[in-house]
Amino acid sequence: MTDKDQYKVQHEPFYQQQKNEVALYEAAYRNRLPVMVKGPTGCGKSRFVEYMAWKLGKPLITVACNEDMTASDLVGRYLLEANGTRWLDGPLTVAARIGAICYLDEIVEARQDTTVVIHPLTDHRRVLPLDKKGELIHAHPDFQLVISYNPGYQTLMKDLKQSTKQRFTAFDFDYPAAALETQIVAKETGMDEAMAAKLVKIGGVARGLKGHGLDEGISTRLLVYAATLIKDGVEPRDACRMAMVRPITDDADIRETLDHAIDATFA
């Protein structure tokens, strides 16, 4: 297996289009424009990028960003070995060399001095300077940079700089409308649509509480978890409490409200 093959998405991921994002992404890719995918947690951002990598037949390298991440974690570093030192490419460098789609998940978590290393890759230069190694990489023609971003988590202290934002085209994602989300939960888990619709309805109750005691509503991911447990034989009320309520809040009043909604739905 070559470097490239190991990053190929082997099987078609199930992705339910919300609007015309597939065609728009293809246009961005044709022109090698960097893409930003914005939206709340668990609404399908990563699945979309995985699906696009599969559809375009390009390798996909995903990096989960965090606040301890340094530029070296992205670009690469020298490793100390018995016989001296050896350079090890970081994931961004590998992607630029082999022509992969590089997906930096939750980029805003990374420190700003880390974020700026992507700048020269996002404009017409499409280069990546490896300062420590003294090498300038010209990105492979197939390389594309994609970042994800949850606008709900941003504070004044933690946001992308305009000079970073303005290097990307952007997609606004959100939880799908009820009918579409029902199809997603049903197709993803094999659950019948009538049952999936019940889970989506409870999800809707929780999303209505956002800003009234809840930071985020129940994600599509959690609806899929609940459906998976139910398909495995777990009693629906237990599955919903376990997958859709307990993870998202410790507030007794909100839990009670959501538990009531669950009991009413499965009465």
Ligand SMILES: Nc1ncnc2c1ncn2[C@@H]1O[C@H](COP(=O)(O)OP(=O)(O)OP(=O)(O)O)[C@@H](O)[C@H]1O
């Ligand atoms: N449009 C969709 N088509 C198919 N599955 C979907 C879709 N939207 C959400 N899902 C389901 O929701 C799950 C979570 O989606 P995904 O991992 O893409 O979330 P995300 O937006 O990247 O979240 P995070 O920001 O937390 O990484 C998927 O594993 C899939 O089961």
